[in-house]
Structure formats: C-alpha cells, structure tokens
Amino acid sequence: MKPADLMARLGRTRFPLAAPTWPGGVPRPAPERKVGLDYDHEWSRRYPVRLARAVVLDNITRPVAKVVAPTTVRGIEHLRHLEGPVIFAANHASHVDTPLLLTTLPLEFRHRTIVAAASDYFFDRTWKAVLWSFALAAIPIERSKVNRRSADTAAELLEDGWNLVIFPEGGRSPDGWTQPFRGGAAYLARRTGRPVVPVYLHGTRHVAGKSTATGDRPTRRSGTEATGRRGLRRAEVAVIFGPPLLPREGEEARRFSARVEAAVALLADEVATDWWTARRRAAAGGDSSSRGPDAPAWRRAWALGPAPGDEHPVAGEREWPRV
Amino acid sequence: MSPRPGFVLEVDRSTPPTLFWNGERYGLERLPEGARVVYAPEPLDKIDDPVAAIRHALEHPVGDSQPLSTLLRTGMRLTICFDDVSLPLPPMQAPDVRQLVIEEVLDMAAAAGVDDVMLIAALALHRRMTEAELRHALGNRVYDAFAPHGLLTQHDAEDPDNLVDLGQTDQGEEIEINKRAATSDLLVYVNINLVAMDGGHKSVATGLASYKSLRHHHNPGTMRHSKSFMDAPASELHTANWRMGRKIAESVKVFQIETTLNTDTFPSRFAFLQKREWEWSLRDRATFAASSAALDRTPERVARQILQSIKSPYAMRSVQAGEVEAVHALTTANVWEQQGVAVSGQTDILTMGLPYICPYNVNSIMNPILVACLGLGYFFNMYRGKPLVREGGVLVMRHPTPWDFHPAHHPSYIDFFEQVLPQTTDPVEMSKLYEESFATDPWYIHLYRTGHAYHGVHPFYMWYWCAHALEHLGRVIVVGGDPKAVRRLGFSPATTFDDALEMARDVVGPSPTLTHLHSPPLLMADVT
Numbered sequence: 001m002k003p004a005d006l007m008a009r010l011g012r013t014r015f016p017l018a019a020p021t022w023p024g025g026v027p028r029p030a031p032e033r034k035v036g037l038d039y040d041h042e043w044s045r046r047y048p049v050r051l052a053r054a055v056v057l058d059n060i061t062r063p064v065a066k067v068v069a070p071t072t073v074r075g076i077e078h079l080r081h082l083e084g085p086v087i088f089a090a091n092h093a094s095h096v097d098t099p100l101l102l103t104t105l106p107l108e109f110r111h112r113t114i115v116a117a118a119s120d121y122f123f124d125r126t127w128k129a130v131l132w133s134f135a136l137a138a139i140p141i142e143r144s145k146v147n148r149r150s151a152d153t154a155a156e157l158l159e160d161g162w163n164l165v166i167f168p169e170g171g172r173s174p175d176g177w178t179q180p181f182r183g184g185a186a187y188l189a190r191r192t193g194r195p196v197v198p199v200y201l202h203g204t205r206h207v208a209g210k211s212t213a214t215g216d217r218p219t220r221r222s223g224t225e226a227t228g229r230r231g232l233r234r235a236e237v238a239v240i241f242g243p244p245l246l247p248r249e250g251e252e253a254r255r256f257s258a259r260v261e262a263a264v265a266l267l268a269d270e271v272a273t274d275w276w277t278a279r280r281r282a283a284a285g286g287d288s289s290s291r292g293p294d295a296p297a298w299r300r301a302w303a304l305g306p307a308p309g310d311e312h313p314v315a316g317e318r319e320w321p322r323v
Numbered sequence: 324m325s326p327r328p329g330f331v332l333e334v335d336r337s338t339p340p341t342l343f344w345n346g347e348r349y350g351l352e353r354l355p356e357g358a359r360v361v362y363a364p365e366p367l368d369k370i371d372d373p374v375a376a377i378r379h380a381l382e383h384p385v386g387d388s389q390p391l392s393t394l395l396r397t398g399m400r401l402t403i404c405f406d407d408v409s410l411p412l413p414p415m416q417a418p419d420v421r422q423l424v425i426e427e428v429l430d431m432a433a434a435a436g437v438d439d440v441m442l443i444a445a446l447a448l449h450r451r452m453t454e455a456e457l458r459h460a461l462g463n464r465v466y467d468a469f470a471p472h473g474l475l476t477q478h479d480a481e482d483p484d485n486l487v488d489l490g491q492t493d494q495g496e497e498i499e500i501n502k503r504a505a506t507s508d509l510l511v512y513v514n515i516n517l518v519a520m521d522g523g524h525k526s527v528a529t530g531l532a533s534y535k536s537l538r539h540h541h542n543p544g545t546m547r548h549s550k551s552f553m554d555a556p557a558s559e560l561h562t563a564n565w566r567m568g569r570k571i572a573e574s575v576k577v578f579q580i581e582t583t584l585n586t587d588t589f590p591s592r593f594a595f596l597q598k599r600e601w602e603w604s605l606r607d608r609a610t611f612a613a614s615s616a617a618l619d620r621t622p623e624r625v626a627r628q629i630l631q632s633i634k635s636p637y638a639m640r641s642v643q644a645g646e647v648e649a650v651h652a653l654t655t656a657n658v659w660e661q662q663g664v665a666v667s668g669q670t671d672i673l674t675m676g677l678p679y680i681c682p683y684n685v686n687s688i689m690n691p692i693l694v695a696c697l698g699l700g701y702f703f704n705m706y707r708g709k710p711l712v713r714e715g716g717v718l719v720m721r722h723p724t725p726w727d728f729h730p731a732h733h734p735s736y737i738d739f740f741e742q743v744l745p746q747t748t749d750p751v752e753m754s755k756l757y758e759e760s761f762a763t764d765p766w767y768i769h770l771y772r773t774g775h776a777y778h779g780v781h782p783f784y785m786w787y788w789c790a791h792a793l794e795h796l797g798r799v800i801v802v803g804g805d806p807k808a809v810r811r812l813g814f815s816p817a818t819t820f821d822d823a824l825e826m827a828r829d830v831v832g833p834s835p836t837l838t839h840l841h842s843p844p845l846l847m848a849d850v851t
Contacts, residue, residue: 016351016608020339020601023332 035129036119037140037149044133045114045162053134054111061135062103068234069096069207073104075241075267078197082244084109085163085192089185089260090199091178091268092167095208096232097201098136101165104239113163116141116154116184118171141184143170151187158192168260176205177292178265186247186257195244196260200267206235240267326365329664329846332599334358339600341839342611343676343820345803346689346723347626348618349596349611352676352820358837359670361711362599363846366587367661369638373420377427380580380642386649391428391578394509395435402507403428404445404478404531408456409682410515411584415637420582422462424513424642428580429465441503442469444477445512445530447537448771448778449683450732451477456686476503480533480778481768489574492566496539501531505575514581518705518845519658520552522581523651524568525561532567534762534780540564543750546790551704553847555655568647580644581654584637585661586844593633597844623725630679631686659707659847666711666848671835672827673712674820675702677722678843683777683785688729691808692736692785694722699799700788702840708850711838715797717827721820724804724812731775735767739782740811748813750790758783797830 015021022028034040043049065071086109090101098115105113115132119140123129132138139157141150158164166188168181189196242263247256262282269278332338340351341360354360370376381391395401405421408414425442432440442465444452457475458466469475478501479485487502504510504527512530516522529537539545540563548559555561571577589596593614595607603611618626641657643650681689681697689697698720703710712718728737743757758780761767767779792799799814800823809816817823828835840846 015339015600016603016611019605019608020603021337022601023338024335025333026601 035126036123037142037147039119039123039126039129039133039140041129041133041139044137045157049134050111050137053137056135057099057102057110061099065096065100065103068232069100069204069237071100071104072236072238073241074238075243076104076106078241078243079106079109082195082197084112085158085161085194086244087158087185087189087194087196088113088163088165088199089168089181089196089264090165090201091173091264092169092171093173093176093201094204094206095172096237097167097172097204098138098165100201100204100237101199101239102136109163112161113137113165114139114154114157116150116164116166118143119150121171141166143182151184151191154184154188155191158188158194164188168257173205175292178261178268181257181261181264183253183257186253186260189245190247190251190253190256193246195246196256197244198242198260198263198267200240200242200264200271201237202240202268202271203235203237206233207237208232238271240271242267326367329362329364329662331664331666332360332362334360341841342596342600343674343721344678344843345676345721346725347623347630347679348723349615349676351600352721354674354839355824355837358839359666360839360841361664361666361846361848362841363586363597363844364661364664366585366638366844367640369585369587369640370642373423373639373642374427376639377424377580377642380644381427381431384578384645384650385643385653386646388578388645388649391511391644392431392435394576394578395432395437397436397438399437399508400439400506401432401437401509401511402441402443402504403511403513404443404501404504404527405460405513406515406521406526406530407444407446407449407477408452408460408685409449410521411517411635411637412680412682412685413588413631413633413635414459414685415584416590416634417459418462419460420515420584420637420639421460421513422465423639424580424582425461425465428511428513429468440469440474441507442475443501443504443531444475445526446478446480447530447532448480448534448781448784450771450775450777453686453775478531479772480537481772486533489571492570494563494566496563496567497535498528498567498570499533499536500527500571504531505571507575509576509578511578511580514579514654516581516583516654516658518553518662519555519655519847520558520561520704522579522654523555523561523564524571524647525564526579526647527571527575527577528564528567534778536567538758538762538780539567541784541787543754543787543790546750546787547794549704549791551706551710551791552700553704554707555651557707565648572647577647578644579647579650580642581650582642583640583654583657583661585640586846587636587638588844590633590636623723623727627679627688659849662845662847663707663849664846666838666850669709669713669850670711670716670838671713671831672717672719672824672837673703673840674719674837675721675840675842677702677720683781684729684732687732688725688727689722690728690733690736690740691724691726691805691812692740692782694720694724694801694804695812695814696785696788698722699792699796700785702842703789703792703796705840705842705846706848706850710792710795711840711848711850712796714795715831716795717798717800717830717835718792718796719800719802719817719820719823719827721802722804724801724808726805726808731770732777733782734770734776735761735764735779736777736782736785739786743782744811744813748786748793750787750793753786754783798827800826 114137117138122132123140166185168185169179334354340353485502487505489498512526514522545559643653762780764779770776771778801809806816
C-alpha cells in the first residue's frame, strides 16, 4: 500500500478507532488538570523506576556533571553518622544544582532522595512532569507560599523514609546573590522532626545560571532587552555541606528558617574567606557575604566579580556590568 | 467532581455512534439526527461506613417501630428473610449488602440471647439458589453457621406443611404465606432495592407467598393496570400487594430493612459500558474494540459465562429500617434520586439494546420469553408519568433472541414456548386456557421443589409482565434476533437497525421521533 493510500485510509478511521467527536448540544468541560500540583508522581518511586533512575544517575548524570562542573565536595563528614531521612536545604543559582547535589550525595542518601521542584515550571507540561519525576524523583511544590497539599505530600514522603532536597529560595537567584529563604524546609523539619542539612553550592551560576545572574558579558537580543550568556558552560564548582540542624524546643518555623539561612550563608562565607574568618564574622554578628551588598543593581552585579575565564578583559574594552 | 445527573442528549451530526447492548455482545449504532438518547445519572457517592449506617438504621427505625435491639428477647422465634438471586443485577462484588445487614441483625440477636433463628430465601416461585449463590449473598460466616443445621432454608411455595392461610383481603384476595415466617414473633425482611418496584409490602406478600396467593396480583388484568411497576401509586400490582401486606401486618410483626445501591454497574475494565460515548478515553475505545471483537468471535456459551462472571462494584447508597410503608417511602425516594431522569414528551419509536442478564437468568440462559420480559416488562416500564413511547408507537430492541433454553432452570418455559405461544400471545386468553394446567403440573412442581427450576406458571407471569406494553405498542421489532423465535413471540424481526427504522415508519409515519434508552446502568424516566 502506498503511503498516500495509508494516510487516506487512516484519515477515514472512525470512532471507536478514532477519537469521538463531541455532540454539539453538550457543553465541553474544562480539561481535567493532571499537571502541576495535581500530577500523580507516585509511579516515580516504584522500585523498577528507582532502579532505572539509579542507573542513569550513576552512569550518565554523574560523569557528565564531572565533566561540565568539576566539583569539590566539602563537609561530607557531617553526613557520615547521620541517619536519614533528612532535608537538604541549599542555595539555588542554576539548573545544574539538583543533579550536582544528587550526584555528590553519599550512596546511602543518593538513591532515596526526592527533590522539591516548582510545580509551575517543572510540572506545567506532562512531558516535563514525566521527565523530572523520572530523572530527579521530583515532586511538585507550590513555591510562592507554603501550600498545604505540597507540604502534606513532602511530609508524608519524609515520614516514609525519603530524603528531601529543597531550595528554600523558591527559585534560581536572579542576580547571583542568595535570596531570602522561605519557610518550607523549616516547616517540614518542625513537622516531621527530621534534621536540615544546610548546603552551599558555589559557582554553579556560571554553569547554567539565570542569564542575568551569570555575571557574564551580556548579549543583546533586542533593542532594549539585554541578557547574559545562556546555555551550559564549563566551570569549577564546590558543594559544601554544613552540620545538620534540628529545630529547638519551641522554636518557630520562621526563626528556624532564619537559622538555616544563616548556616548556608556561613558556608558561603567560608568559601569566600576561610572557615575561621567566617566563624569569627558570624560570632561577631557580622553580615554574611552571600546576600550581596545592599546597593543598586549594578553594584551588586559588579561585586560578583568576573566569571571564570573572564578575569582578564579584552585589552581596551572596559568590563561594565550590564543591569 | 460531583456525580452528574442523567440527561437527554439530542443527536446531531457530531454525536458519535451510540452503544447498543446485544445480548452477550455489544456494538455501536449511528442514531438519526434529531433522535434523543436518555443517559443515566452517574453513580452517587457511596456510604463510607455501611456497617455503621446499618447499625444506625436498626437502632433508629422509621415509622411506628421500635429499635431492633428492643424487639429481640430471649426465647423468641426470629425469622430473617432475604431477597433471592434475582437481585441485584449483575450480582454485586462481595460483600453483598444482604450479608452486611444480616450479620448485624444476627449480632444483635446473639447479644439478646435469641436461640430460635431461621433464615429463609424469599424465592416466591423463582428457582432455588445454589450453595455458591447463597454463600455469595450471605457470606461464608452466615452460611456455615446456619445451613448445616437446616436453619437456612429457601421458601417452598408448594409445601403445604409450611404454608399458612392468613385469610383474605377486603377484595377477596387469599393470603397464603410461609408458615415459619408468619408464626414467628418477629419477621425481619432484608431487601435490596435495585429499582423502585422492589420492596415495600411486595417483599413479604410476594416473596413468601404461594401460587394461590400470587395469582391475585400476577395476572393480566393487574399487570395491564400497572402504569408503571416503578410507580407504586399507579401500579395495580403494588396496590394489591399493599392490601395483602396490610392484612399480613395485622398478625405478623414485620421489621423491614431496605437498602439502595448506586449505579456503579460495571467494574473499571468495563467502565466504557456506563460512560457517554464522546467521553470514551483511548483505553475505553481500545477495550471496547478488543472486547466486542472478541465476544463476536466467542461461542455464545463461553461469552455468556464470561459476562455472567462480572460482579458489579455497586455500593450501598442508603439503608432504612422499621415499619414497612415508612421505610419504603424513603427507599423509593432514594432510588429515584439515583436513577431518575426528567424527559419531556413521548416518542414515536423507543429503541433499546438488551443486555445479557435479567432477574430470571442469573447464571442461566436468556431465552426468548425472558427477552420479551426484559424489553417489554422491565425496560418499557422504567418510567413514571407516561411511557417513553406514545400509545401505538414502536419498540425496537436489539437482542439475538436465541431459540435456547436452560433445561434445568426453565423447563416450563420450553413447553410454554412450544405449546402456548403458537396458539396465542394474548395474556388474557392464555391465562384462561393454559395457566392452571402449567401451575398445577406435578412434574413442574417436582422440579421446582427438588431441583433448580422456576415454577411451572412462571413463564406465564413473564408474559403477563409484558401485558401493559403489548396493549400500548403498535409494533415490537427485534433487531438481530432469531427470526423464527421472534415471530413466535409475535414480534417482527429485522436484520439491521436501519431496516427496523424503515419498518417502524410503516406504523408511526414517515418522520417519526426516536428516543433511545441508554441502559444499563439503570435509569427511570420521569416523563412529562
């Protein structure tokens, strides 16, 4: 049969082989929402899927991450005697944060960890929901506020023995500096009694950060809009784990969240200076360097410094930040 | 999303073909533009804790009745009667509602120290249930506690030693019912009310009666004046039963327990059978295509076994207990809430696809008489107000109508089909000429009492069940039926649905209105 004949025959296919047509007199209901917070991700934690994910994570994601982002891991000793499940609360600057963090986790955590991912970004299409549920064991969460349904799901999974990676900033940093932490991680820790491990991811904004946050030379896309370099770039990064934190007796989620944020800032300071300087500054109540200077946008961008490989501008060209 | 009510679809160019049952098979038919299709309401929410609901109903009876626990006492004689295998349809997934209710009643009886308890299947003139059917209806716990000791019995309408005469109604109707039930201190009747017709005084007055008693309301005159069976105030069958039931209540203390089910009729793998065609998912379409093609190629006997093995995921919607009439009023309202669909105006042609099961062929064969009964007796009568089809209109039903009978279950049907129908299809005439001889035939009585046969008179009752429709309709056309069998019934055979519509136009005119009853799931049309 010629392809044209086949297509013609397929074109004539009728119900029930073809999808039914809708009677004119019957109002069509809004399509049932099966993405976003409503996405059913239970399948992604079944054993065969976990096995497949482990194979992909260890044999594809990990080697690729090593090549794209040669990683220095510090503070891993804090996890050595820690019993799961735990909540990993990290700063967020890049799409590579999650695979990087997952691949650096010790084995006893790596394949039993789920990732809280923004429902409006990672779960807004079925294919995206399937992809991220499989690749990262992602679960959809509402990032703009503490959503009861998201919180219930995450808490149930924690109680079920799953570790959780969460980015309390609620999204990638728009300018390279850490944003204020939201209360989700602290709330879950208080609710489930599980510890929070602060994690600082250093330098990932250079790998696949938001285009405005890379500190890179901007490229002009339109007459008025200027953005930074997009796509994947190679850069050295560091993952620093801090000592686990538990909410104190009677400590509110908001206070505990501030403590988690301070712990991540301390780790950031540690990278920028050294452990002792960072501790001293923290003990003196000094400002962490992770939030950046309280100054106009261009100065914040400027304070980030040049990207790796761009330390020496082209002779004769002045490196002004574009904001 | 809350369950959607039933509705009437007007067929247009974009309406997909409509599902038609065809006995042990099913297919699609394209209905003409402008036709109407009556769709059943979606299953209403089930009771989350049916056992607690049953306990509450027993302790909070309606009408002039005390709580069951206060009616039970040491030394009393307690009889629990229950509906037989004809309900529900298809049989429901375990646990059956009867089991849940009877276990609660027995728990209370045990707590009250009642020793003399007997269970009776209220068969009337139906066939005896098999052990497997009883176990399914009552559960193993009840069966094993009562059956080995002879305390689980089935009503025998031909056992003179176990029948008692309770006198006559003011209309001269004789009342003869089960002796054990009638002489008990308390008779608890456990009902499954699948349709509005079931329950009320009909439970005891029919389910536990003898032929002598039943003939007063199961006759052509009463049936013709039951318009319809689903609307008790307009049903002469129910009026007669109510007269008898009130008379029975003068001497027998009856505690009635009635339950209603939702319309979740088919398990999830056959969910497409109760969905609207334009909402069929890819899986529904694939299941339909695969299952209908497979059933078309399967021998009838095997197809029957496959479909008869389906157990419905029905769930209990309500349970009410206490005085018969007060209970039944609530039950009827609950059934209508689940199954009622408002339909405006009658139609010239009513179409329907008849499924593989009716109340009298559970685990058996749907013979031609039962095909007539299901179409004209049951589906035609699923209305309140006016019939869906106008007087003189045409009923088109799809069923293979095989010339096939279950010799153990329906022996008298075979003789009725061979001897009575060739002579007359007029219910009045056949009742005068043949009913008595079939009803008193010792061989049929022997088979009814000792085997699993329906009573000798039962095929007559099935035919009387059609009496109202036969009088009302201008013609009955059976699509795809065995032509000889269909003609024997006095109906017209048609090869295709389009042929049937052409034939119908000869009766009702060239531009008829057409309404299709999309059932099962069961629905009742409230026709105005």
